[in-house]
Amino acid sequence: MSELDRRTLLTAACAGAAACFLPRAAGALVTPPVGSVISGEELPAREASWYKRLPEGRVECQLCPRGCQVADAERGGCGVRENRAGTYVTLVHGVACSVHVDPIEKKPFFHVLPGAQALSYATAGCNVECKFCQNWEISQFRPEQVRAQYLPPETLAEVARRNGVPLLSATYSEPVVFWEYVRDTAAAGRRLGVRSTVVSNGYIQEQALKDVLPNLAAMKVDLKAFSERFYKELVRGELKPVLKALEVIRASGTWLEIVVLLVPGQNDSEGEVRDLSRWVKRTLGGDVPVHFTRFHPTYRLTNLPATPIPTLERAWQIAKAEGLAFPYMGNVPGHPGENTTCPGCGTQLIRRVGFQVLENALKGGRCPQCSREIPGVWS
């Protein structure tokens, strides 16, 4: 993983969109200079795209299934959207707190341009609160609590293009909460020939999802479990809307991969893994890659051990037995479960160790032995 240094970003930023200054007042929207460091309370504000006005100056967010009804001066559950005198604003459009260049395998996408780099970006905030969040230091904080830089969509796209990075990836925290930024970055990237990917929890309302999907090359969704209990107790979210989002993504033609983090004793039973695999096969199709990844204790869930590797292997085998063509294991570097194998003839197609691609035998997206087409975004 390499980090773009500040000089590179600022240089590119200067070539990006011009800054727009508006006075700050009740309800007024402000935009800081491109590339400026943002900390404390001076956040840019832009009217949100998915909400409706309610009586008495209240608003209802229509971005995520929480549907927060927010009074004046208050924020939604995500902490990044604020009601300013009846206008709902996002405080994170262009406010990037993390920008890195990662291998696309880190997301993980195993069927999207293997070995390619992705300019990855995130803002503060999240619409759920997973007790096992790996990135809680940005996802569970408000934007004014996290150091960030103003990098508008055109700047990110231009930085990627100029550096020969073929992909943009909204990731790390939860892109749903910065969905306008994702939308506009994806559109800017498309104009410059840089494709966009999103790594999300899939906890989003259908219309908002549909509005952005056309500009996305791929989405990875964390299906955190296959029980509402898990979503309620450990995620503070709901399973049902996530399943709906998966269906919408699959139907749209945007490439989809799923990650299931197996948490010991919480979502790793044979029955739950089998039910999940069957649902994916029946509803989305057997060609959707499903990554079973290893949990490590963190944040508020430090009393559980890391997922035993045999648990991951069992899930991997169950998924295969249920007819999923591309199950994977994650966070187990060097395990054969990281490799892509032809479901037709069993030929090993892509060999990986961790985020590194050691060998890619695909020929034009097909198996070199049996010529079976392997689904994905290969070129």
Add this chain to the structure above:
Amino acid sequence: MSREFSRRELPLILGLGALATRPGVAAVREPGRVAVAKLPPSPGSRTLDRAAAGAALSSAITAVAGGPIGALFRPDDTVGIKVNSLGGAGMSPHPELVEALAALLRGLGVPPQRIIVFDRSSRELQRAGFTIRRDGGAYLCHGIDNDYDSEPSTSGEIGSCFARLVSTTCTALVSFGVVKDHDLAGVSAGLKNLYGLIHNPNKYHDHNCDPYVADVLNHPYVRGKLRLVVLDGVVAQCHGGPAWRPDATWPLGVVAASTDPVAADAWAWRVIDAERARRGLASLEDAKRPPRFLATAARYGLGVGDPAAVKEVLA
């Protein structure tokens, strides 16, 4: 063998007794008791007469503490006074009242640098009329400004990083709130004000903030340090909160104090519902935002949560 104590010795011994108990929520002196002193707003001005503010605050504290402020604090305390400045200059504690509390603490012997008036951000404090002071002056005044613990700690359903002012710096806390309606919590008085101690309050507004408000209060950092709640009810707001909404305010004309933080909020609930009834508005219960967290806090043993059981004492 026993002996009688002289008048000179007795206060000293009583003072030492107070030190030994180190009051916090766990040692509420008179559960359910809320002292109320009259303090009408100044006609045509938000500024309060300092002498009147000081007298009202002092009498309310004396009435609820059963003696001077020394019954609640001691000279070597570092006292954090958490004000609720979200409502800006229109609906935040009057600086004159907060300064009167700081003066009482100084009078007890707490040095100015160990009296810290704070809220989430310096900017909000400034908007509410406070002067930011990180050094010098009669007391310090500044925002938390993102100075939180590096790791979250858990209390019931909440998992939050607390302000280091609360976890580390202060030995005693005062919640200095207002009396206002809150769109989700029902009431924002002394307890909802405590959301400003944690880094992620936005996560805890479901179900009328229950049990989350009670869980913040029940965290050892708060439960063990909160000695006093003061509510600025010079002007109160019965609808449209938490933002300031002038047409929903009325001159309640009091300052209230309690060592029972739950009872203070229950009193505020009673007052707000009475004004709502007078205006023909639905009760908070009927408006589907009763402050449910009060019953939870009472169940935790943190105070009296039933408005009908609160004993209002005129100071």
